Amino acid sequence: MPLDVSQLPLVGGHPVLDLVNTLERGGGSPHDFLSDSSALLRWSVRVGVLSDVEADQVDRAWCDEPAAAQAGLAAVRDIREGLHLVLLATITDADGATAGDPVAAGAALVALHQRWSGAAARARFVLDSSRVLLTYGTVPTMLVPDRIAGAALDVMLTADLTRVRRCPVREGGCGWLFLDQSRSGSRRWCRMADCGNVVKARRLTERRRAARTARS
Numbered sequence: 314m315p316l317d318v319s320q321l322p323l324v325g326g327h328p329v330l331d332l333v334n335t336l337e338r339g340g341g342s343p344h345d346f347l348s349d350s351s352a353l354l355r356w357s358v359r360v361g362v363l364s365d366v367e368a369d370q371v372d373r374a375w376c377d378e379p380a381a382a383q384a385g386l387a388a389v390r391d392i393r394e395g396l397h398l399v400l401l402a403t404i405t406d407a408d409g410a411t412a413g414d415p416v417a418a419g420a421a422l423v424a425l426h427q428r429w430s431g432a433a434a435r436a437r438f439v440l441d442s443s444r445v446l447l448t449y450g451t452v453p454t455m456l457v458p459d460r461i462a463g464a465a466l467d468v469m470l471t472a473d474l475t476r477v478r479r480c481p482v483r484e485g486g487c488g489w490l491f492l493d494q495s496r497s498g499s500r501r502w503c504r505m506a507d508c509g510n511v512v513k514a515r516r517l518t519e520r521r522r523a524a525r526t527a528r529s
């Protein structure tokens with residue numbers, strides 16, 4: 314049975330990469346951890362996109378307006394898909410080829426810009442003693458997608474995208490994306506405790522089996 318969104322490991326190093334990892338793309342049928350608007354709310358609080366108080370506000374607004382809840386979830390899934398395409402295009406695999414499709418990434422950037430423009434139109438400038446902050450999410454029904462659109466912009470403009478990695482599928486990894494924040498920049502697995510060790514154990518078994526076959 315797939316994990317619930319509250320148990321989903323957070324390995325991305327940024328909420329926006331964790332968002333991309335809420336859709337299990339491997340295998341035959343993809344599994345979406347953001348299965349409905351309440352799963353989206355729980356995930357948003359867990360990764361710090363929303364406070365508990367804000368989640369209550371959004372929950373009330375979405376209960377009053379179920380269509381807005383659907384629209385909010387659809388907007389988040391749309392941002393997630395766009396981010397996935399853009400981030401994949403920043404990854405260079407071991408053989409030097411890009412993991413993504415630059416044309417699809419370009420189209421995704423247009424769509425992401427539209428999402429962010431809507432979020433920016435609903436945002437406010439807030440004076441915070443010595444500086445002015447851009448605060449996304451003044452409309453409760455759109456608070457979640459607007460915050461996520463703001464976070465997406467933040468990662469695209471300020472993160473070092475040469476540090477985006479994909480847990481290596483070809484070598485038995487899970488395909489999740491993460492920002493490599495290690496000093497050496499040589500992190501390969503999303504979680505050594507899971508993917509890295511599973512693959513190493515499998516290789517050891519294969520080597521032992523090959524050795525047995527060679528002996529017999």
Ligand SMILES: [Zn+2]
Binds near residue numbers: 480489
């Ligand atoms: Zn992995």
